Amino acid sequence: MPAKSLAAEPEAAPSNVEIRWNALLTEVLERRKPPVERKQARSKRTEQQILNAALRVFARDGISRSRIADIAAEAGISTSTLYDYYKSKEDLAYELPQAHMTEFSALFAEAATEKLTTKERLSLYLTMSADYAREHSEWARLLYLEIWPSVFVSETELKHTIDDFARVILFLIKEGMEEGWISRANDPYETAALLIGGINQVIITWLLYRKPRNLTKAGSEMAARMITILELEAAQAQK
Numbered sequence: 641m642p643a644k645s646l647a648a649e650p651e652a653a654p655s656n657v658e659i660r661w662n663a664l665l666t667e668v669l670e671r672r673k674p675p676v677e678r679k680q681a682r683s684k685r686t687e688q689q690i691l692n693a694a695l696r697v698f699a700r701d702g703i704s705r706s707r708i709a710d711i712a713a714e715a716g717i718s719t720s721t722l723y724d725y726y727k728s729k730e731d732l733a734y735e736l737p738q739a740h741m742t743e744f745s746a747l748f749a750e751a752a753t754e755k756l757t758t759k760e761r762l763s764l765y766l767t768m769s770a771d772y773a774r775e776h777s778e779w780a781r782l783l784y785l786e787i788w789p790s791v792f793v794s795e796t797e798l799k800h801t802i803d804d805f806a807r808v809i810l811f812l813i814k815e816g817m818e819e820g821w822i823s824r825a826n827d828p829y830e831t832a833a834l835l836i837g838g839i840n841q842v843i844i845t846w847l848l849y850r851k852p853r854n855l856t857k858a859g860s861e862m863a864a865r866m867i868t869i870l871e872l873e874a875a876q877a878q879k
Contacts, residue, residue: 657815664811665749668804669742687725689715691739694732699778703733703786734798737783741801744772748808758819762812763863766839770859773843781847784840806832816870823874831870838866 654662693715697706708729712722726732748768755761773780793799810832816822822831842862845851852858 661811661815664808665745665752668745668808669749671800671804686715686717686721689717690722690725690732691736694729695736695778695782698733698736698782698786703729703782733782733787734793734796736779737787738798738801740772740776740779740783741805744768745804747772758812758815759821759867762809762816762835763860763867765808765812766835766863766866767856767860769839770843770846770862771856774846774855777847780843784844784847788840806836809835820878821874822870823877825877826870826873835866838862 694711697711697714709719712719752761755764813828813831817824842858846855
């Protein structure tokens with residue numbers, strides 16, 4: 641019997657789907673990169689102080705009732721110093737979600753490398769959305785209860801960040817349609833709205849009432865239920 645070759649098998653070239661998937665994640669991460677960093681470490685620390693203080697004040701008082709002076713006092717700086725960094729409390733309010741969503745996207749991109757199927761990636765994305773909200777409840781309260789419903793989001797850079805969140809889900813839905821476990825008869829945008837609305841409502845209910853008690857588990861279960869519904873619809877459509 642001839643000896644087996646010890647030469648390593650060449651790695652398979654990534655599929656077109658994988659290329660487009662990786663390109664999408666790269667685009668999302670690149671868009672969410674923070675602006676050019678300030679050169680002085682002191683400025684960076686002050687800016688982070690302001691952001692942390694704003695998050696606490698917004699979570700406690702809401703955006704409409706918060707004042708720049710309140711945020712400056714919470715940060716331990718003068719109001720004039722705060723204005724050197726941000727022109728208004730609205731600028732601060734829209735900056736905070738972007739910084740956290742950048743982190744969320746990076747965490748998901750790393751975790752998704754171990755999930756090879758479209759279904760696994762979709763489930764992971766929805767579950768991680770709930771879990772991230774649990775870990776960053778002050779940020780989640782700001783985003784889900786005040787920023788996301790605001791009509792003014794469309795006039796800010798934050799709109800692109802929120803759109804990117806939906807684009808990832810939309811990509812996975814369209815791939816699910818190609819694979820046959822999501823019905824092609826369904827509008828992919830309506831399906832994306834259903835998934836986002838479902839997981840967001842679980843998060844909002846938890847933020848308001850702390851129910852369900854275990855948000856991560858509830859998010860995972862909601863993701864599984866919605867995916868099962870999509871599979872059942874596809875099976876029914878094929879009959």
